[in-house]
Amino acid sequence: MGSSLRLLPADGDGGSDGDAQSCCRFGPVVMDPFDGPGSPRHEEQEEAGRAESRSRWARFSSWLECACVVTFDLELGQAIELVYPQDVKLTEKEKTSICYLSFPDSYSGCLGDTQFSFRFRQSVGRRTSRLRDDLYNRDAPVTLQRETAHFFGYVYFRQVKDVSVKRGYFQKSLVLVSRLPYTHLFHSLMQTIAPEFFEKHEPCLEAVCNEIDQWPTPVPGQTLNLPVMGVILQVRIPSKFDKPGGSPVRQTAKENLLPVPTLLPTIHELDLFKCFQSILIHLQMLWELTLLGEPLVVMAPSPTVSSETVLALISSISPLKFCCDFRPYFTIHDSEFREYTTRTQAPPSVVLGVTNPFFIKTFQSWPHIVRLGEVKMAGDLPKQVKVKKLSKLKTLDTKPGIYTAYKTFLHKDKILIKRLLKGIQRKRPSEVQSAILRRHLLELTQSFIIPLERYMASLMPLQRSVTPWKTPPQIRPFSQDEFLSTLDHAGPQLTSLLRGDWIGLYRKFFRSPNFDGWYRHRHREMTQKLESLHLEVICDADLLGWTKDKSEVEVVDLILKLREKLIKARRQQLQLRDGVMDKLDSFISSIISSLPADLQIVLGTGASP
Known part of the structure; x- marks a missing residue:
């Protein structure tokens, strides 16, 4: 991969000397001080143009920020060839991030088509539609809310032999940039549009973006039909009012649509069993590490495995929101590389997915490293990696394993592991195995969260204490000791068969960003409920x-x-x-x-x- 990176100029950029001379034929140009760049009139015109553009692409921008085409140029390295819609303003830093993250670190194992995802920081000062975000986020599950400070990139990378290219290979990525964590929807969309794009290029992308701009905006709880390239994708946008682990989406037959819609059973869920198949026996440990926001690196053989494993780990604590940073695919060119690899301070609460073997040396000081290889079979079963000492993580050819000194608070669920392994032997479909796994993780997380929710609800003032002529009463402060004292009669043992040191797990959870994020969100919801009650009693007075x-x-x-x-x-x-x-x-x-x-x-x- 080239080490240099520049951005290809847009068509018409950089006028010639002839252009300058032709302007001068008409004599000296008198500049109006109110017309130049930075002038009030100029800024008003720019803002008016932006407002018109925003309304033009309003529906598109409720799904995507933009679509990018990234190519490999022998002289320039990775370069953005095209951004659509053309008036989308990405900063240089954002463009650089997209360029480096949309290509695999190593091309050798990526001949053909490769799909993966990444996540990167938005530049400071970027404007978003606050009202639209608030409306969507109010009813969306916390795990599916729009990102406010990061973008997701959904990549379709193609590398094929091409004798007409100097290097002998055609290398290009189509990237959808969004603030929505709709992994399954956008990867499915890519499978529909990317093959056609690589044949027909820009006109195809323009047509697709115009079709997306006709889609209804995503509204939690609604089932939507999304037409694109002669196909209709039917999806349901989850709502926070849905029953956790509820039934999958069923086809709606309200309209006689042609063609018949392609039903996507989920917009965001991954094939958990496929992601975890070589680390099944350590699932309890990985769930705890994710719950506690521990610094964790996933070293994988490809960006696909890296990004899917990181996203699967993040989703393992659903319906709890993962409130730390996470990067499904991370490279040495990432703008946060120095920040995350410095040895002058403790590793941050972040989950990183990497593929470059160079990282083994870089992350030697990190407490938890999951090294994945290509899945190998031991008879009928996928070979399970072992837990190993961190001191053994030294060489570039380090064997697959979980390198950590972490001791779990809870015991393994051996019944679950036996059930899944037996399912492999019986050739049980992967989606069924994933459903078993998802149900187990959901019940485990709910067993952990329900006592916290119950205690939090007890801090809410009684409704009768809300009166029209006084400010609403305060929510009582959260006392960790008081909460822990409730566990004897209202703890996780009521809903979970798992045994272990639940109290120790809660104590460590209290020090994690995930607890802080959960508490702030619940406190804000309760404060708003008090405000609503107060307005209603004022109305009745x-x-x-x-x-x-x-x-x-x-x-x-x-x-x-x-x-x-x-x-x-x-x-x-x-x-x-x-x-x-x-x-x-x-x-x-x-x-x-x-x-x-x-x-x-x-x-x-x-x-x-």
Whole structure:
């Protein structure tokens, strides 16, 4: 792989000297100070252009940020050949990340077509549609919410022999960039569009992007038909109100669609059994390491195995959100490489997927390393890797294994392992094995989380303590010791047969970013619930009666506070009883109309939206 990296100029970039001379034939150009770059008028025109572009691609951008074509140029190295839509603004840092992450570290084992995914940081200051994100995130499961600080890249890389190319190989990647973690949907979409793209090039990509711009926006709980290239993909967008581990999606027959839709049973789930088949007997350990946000490196033989294993680990603690950083595919060119490999401080809470053997030396100070090889069979069964001492991780040809000194808090579930291994011998389909595995991990995570949820709910003030004339009562603080004291009668043993040191596991979990993320999210939800209850009791109160014997100052103060609460409720998309907002808006209007004219003018200028 070339070490240099530049970006191919867009068509028409960099005018010739002749262009400059032709401009000068008409005499000196007088510059309007209000027209130049950085001028108010110029900025207004640019902003107007951006607004028009945003509305033009509004539906597309609810699914994807852009599509990129990355090629290998003998002189330039990896280079972005095309970004579509063309007016999408990627920073140089984002372009560089996409260039390096969309090609395998080593091409030798990637002849033909290869699919994988990566994740990288957005540049600081990038604008997003806050309202759209809030609406979607409000009803989406926490594990499927839009990323606010990172992009996902979904890659289809093709490497084939080509005598017309100097190196003898055609090497190119099509990349879909999105803030949605819809791994299965976007990889399925790629399987439909990429082969055609490599035949027909830019016109094909333009047509596909225009089709995606006709798709309905993703709404949690809805089943959508997504037409692309003569195929209709039928998907259901999961909702946070779905029952965990519920039934798979079934075909909807509301419309007589032609062609008949291709049903995708999931938009995000992976084939867990395929991902974990050589590490099944260590699943309990890997679940704990992921739950606790421990620094973990997955060394794999290909970007496909690397990215699928990392994403499978992250999903293993669902419905709990993994709140640490994770990189399904990470290279030495990554902008965070130095940050994550420095030896001057403890390794960060991050899960990295890598393929370059160079990383074995780089990550020797990390506490947990999963080294995967090509899956080998021992008779009918996939050969299971062994747990090994970190001191044995020294050479580039280090054998597959889990290199760690970690001791699990909970015992292995031997019944599950026997059931899965027996399933292999009986040729049980991989999707059935994955369903067994997913159910086990879901029940394990729920057994761990339910006591926390139950205790958190006990911190919520009683509904009767919410009154219209006082600020809502505070949520009681979370006491770790008080929570641990509830485990004897309301702990995980009520729902899980696994034995071990549950209390020790909770104590370590309290120090992890995953606990912090879970607690902040639940606290925010409970605070919003209190705000909703408060607005509803205010709505039910006799507000007009209260104002009759109050001074103008007190009435104005009430109006301002109510108006502020309504603005906040709209911004946060609070879920309220029907009619509450309208009734309070009406009350504010009627009270303002009863005040003196000068106050009406002052209060009228700050009317709520």
